[in-house]
Every structure is written in C-alpha cells, then in structure tokens.
Amino acid sequence: MLSFVATSDLAGKLRGKGVYGRSARSESLSVGWVPTNSLITCFDTIGEGPYGSFGDLVLAGDPEAACRVPGGPGMPETGLMLGDISYLDGRPFECCPRSMLKAAIARLQQVSGLDVIAAFEHEFLIEGLNRGPGDSFTHAGFCALAPFGADLGGAMEAAGIVPELLIREFGPDQAEVTMSPKPALRAADEAVLLRALTQTVAQRHGLRASFTPLVAPGAVGNGVHVHLSLRHPDGTPASYDANGPGGLSAPAGAMVAGLLRHLLEIQALLAPSVISYARLVPNRWSSAFNNLGIRDREAAVRICSVDATDPEIASRFNWEVRPVDAAASPYLVMAALLHAMAQGVEDGFPPPVPTNADLSELDSARLAALGVERLPDSLPAALGRLSRSDTVAKWFGDTFVTVYRGHKVSEIAHVDEISEDDMFALYRASY
Secondary structure, three states: OOEEEEEEOOOOOEEEEEEOOOOOOOOOOEEEEOHHHHHEOOOOOEOOOOOOOOOOEEEEEEEEEEEEEOOEOOEOOEEEEEEEEEEOOOOEOOOOHHHHHHHHHHHHHHHHOOEEEEEEEEEEEEEOOOOOOOOOOOHHHHHHHHHHHHHHHHHHHHOOOOEEEEEEOOOOOEEEEEEOOEEHHHHHHHHHHHHHHHHHHHHHOOOEEEOOOOOOOOOOOOOEEEEEEEEOOOOOEOOEOOOOHHHEOHHHHHHHHHHHHHHHHHHHHHOOOHHHHHOOOOOOOOOOEOOEEEOOOOOOEEEOOOOOOOOOHHHHOOEEEOOOOOOOOHHHHHHHHHHHHHHHHHOOOOOOOOEOOOHHHOOHHHHHHHOOOEOOOOHHHHHHHHHOOHHHHHHHOHHHHHHHHHHHHHHHHHHHOOOHHHHHHHHHHHO
C-alpha cells in the first residue's frame, strides 16, 4: 500500500513524502525532511530564512493520527499519516507545527490544571455542482451535496472522526462540515485529515473542493470556526459558571481575556493569506474587532448559545473563535490560541465584558472605553504585530518568528504585482 507521511506546514498545506509497502495506522512511518521546507509558501516559492541547503530532519508519523484515504475509478486507496518533525537526535524542530501545539497543550495544563476540548468547523467551496442561485440552506441544495456528503461522512467515520452536520451554506456552491469535539491535539489532527478527505472525496465525485478564504472581494468567505471548552483531569466540565460573565467560569474568563488581549499579535497565524483580510471586515459575519460577544456572529470570540434549562449545560457550554481560515495550519491556530489562553491565566486577567453593539458604528474613543481594537486590516499589518511581539517570541521562539515572517513576506511579494482577479484565482487553486 502507498502511504503519505505528512505535516500541515506554515502555509497550511499538507506536505510530506510517499512510502511504499507499509500501511498507515499499522506502524509508525518516518521519512527524511529538511529545514528549508518550512519556507515553502502556498505558491511554492521559498522565503528568506536561516536554513539554506544545510541540515537534516526526520518527519516521523504518528499511528494515532492516520487514516485510509478512499480511492475510486483511477484513484487507488492510500494511507495518510500525520507526524512530527525532529532533529536527528530527537529534539523537536523549532518550526514543527504539531510539536509546537504539543508544547502549548503542556503549558496550558501546567498553568491551569485543565484540558482543552475543541472542534473545528470548516466552510469550503465545492466546484462542479453547476447549481443556480437559490440553493442556500434548501433541501434541493442538500440533495445536490448528498452523494459527495455521504461518502465524505463515511470516510470521516473510517478515520475515527465523528461527523455532525453537512450544510449547504449561504455562498454559491459553499458547504460546511462539522465534527464532534475532541482533545486539542486530536481535534487539530482531525481538522487536517478532514481537509484531505474532503478534497479527495470531491475529486472522486468529479468535483473540486477549495478551502480558499475568499473567492472574490465581495463574495461570501470561507471561515474556520474553532470551538473550545475546558475539562478537569477527571473529565468533568470546567468552562461554565451561571454567575460568570456570559456564563464563563473564572478560568475560562481568564483564558478568553488572554485570547482577546493577544488576538492582534497572533492574527497573522490565524488568517495568514493576503486575501484573508478582505473577509475580516465589519458586516460580513466574520470578525473585525477583538471583542467577546453572545449570540453575535461578528464577534471575534462568541459564547455559543445553550439552553439554560438543559441539565447538561455545563458540558455543552463552549466559546467559538471566529477570525480563522483554512490558509492556516490547524496546529499553528490551536497552538496560538492555547498560548494566549495560558497567558491570560498566568497574568490573572479578569474576565472580559461581552459587547452588545455594532462596533463598526463606534468611534475610536468609544472602542477604547470598551477595551476593543480593530483587528489588523492586512497581512503586512498583522505580520508586523506578530514580528514586534515579545510575547509571541517567548511562546514560539525567535527562530520561528523569523522563519514565519520570511515565509509570509515571500507570499506577499508573489501576489504584489498581479491583478486582484489573478490573486484570488491563485489562492483558490492553491487551497
């Protein structure tokens, strides 16, 4: 059997090497890797960085993060195994996204004594349905998606992913798939596997799935919403307090405050493409400010609605981080969120106060009074905030920040001189 050992890299791309003769999930698979691979952008350019032609690494697959990728006519079944990048002596490579997430998980557990449960919601474009307008949320639109969706659900279940919803979303040929929550590392693994399975199953149906953040400036965007909640080591819920602001417990309040405080510094990791920022504007049902909201789908962090009479409210209570898209590696997204949450606990931040206004209508003085700021309005601006942040450098290391900046500067340069239409088309093809 042919298997692919892979990482979700700094471009959010699934890159690795194929291995003959061994089945993913039956044993660990390892391949050679090189540091400069971290500088490969989504357009296959290479950014400036500290590595060059020197150095050897190992990309070692984890059998717990593996699945079979279904075949079809002219498409063999293959294996897919996600893994960690390390030096030859076993030390984690400083730009390995999965290793960075493991470090963030350990830090949050150390400072809070709690575990994070998470789930990723993915919106994406399905090209080739050839449907006219009027399909959004309709039964007809659902039926058009059903052959693809049924096969995707089966592939997810075979991979150990529990599918929940298949939605014919609002945008033209836009769909959404959700899955059940899992511990943070597994949730990120499943987000990576889900993207690969979606694109492969779509291809088998003569379709093409694109996770591009945006297909055109005025179009409906594709977001990735990350749902988070807390558990004690014994599995009991730790996020909810009926008397807390918006229902947040004391540790959850400090963590959400940390998210909001550091969101501007990590935005380049959550929405890392040039076109991401055409989606993160007011009145687009995405996010434009670092605010907490209740039942507000323009808030950067939204406390999700739960039935106050539900006896299981504590286990269902969660919050959703919204200014994220699939140009980002799920590992980097989760690592950044968990570090920000841990910082909130370490610094003893008070819980944030939810906003209840249209923030786009408020002037800077009123926003400042609420403790709210506008998110960066471009990738260069977001990259500048990240590059100047001593806090982010402390979390991830100076080398990673340097490499990530070089990676993104190359991506920005690649689209700087082309037309807007060509730029959106390039991202659509890449993702």
